[in-house]
Amino acid sequence: MSTGTTRSDTGPEVGERIGVRVELAGTLVARAGLRRAQLALPTGATVADAVEELAAEHGAQVRPALLKGSRLRQGTVATRRTQGSVERVGADSTLAHGDRVRIEFIC
Structure with missing residues (x-):
């Protein structure tokens, strides 16, 4: 039985959840208390939304380890790997289904 709706092969539709993997590296592992996590976030979620989740x-210590206000802490770099490419992203960068975000402290 058809519901009259079609699903796109380009990813989740508005209102659906996206799967994102977040990996922390270096001293951020100790500061935040975790190394990696798989998250289900709403479509349109940002890196900051992922940190909030x-x-x-995983506990309140995560947010101050990674964010200051609504931005990544000074010296903290986030990169996104998606479909074979890697790019540097900010806290306000929108994530997509299947993205892998690596966050590390570089100085």
């Missing part, structure tokens, strides 16, 4: 799931 990490804090909700």
Whole structure:
């Protein structure tokens, strides 16, 4: 039986959840208390939203380890790997289904 809706092969539709993997490296592992997590986030979620979800799931220490206000802490770099490419992203960068975000402290 058809519901009259079609699903796109380009990813989740508005209102659906996206799967994102977040990996922390270096001293951030000790500061935040975790190394990696798989998150289900709403479509349109940002890197900052992912950090907020990490804090909700793994403890309040996560947010101050990674963010200052609504931005990544000074010296903290996030990169996104998606479909074979790697790019540097900020806290306000929108994530997509299947993205892998690596966050590390570089100085």
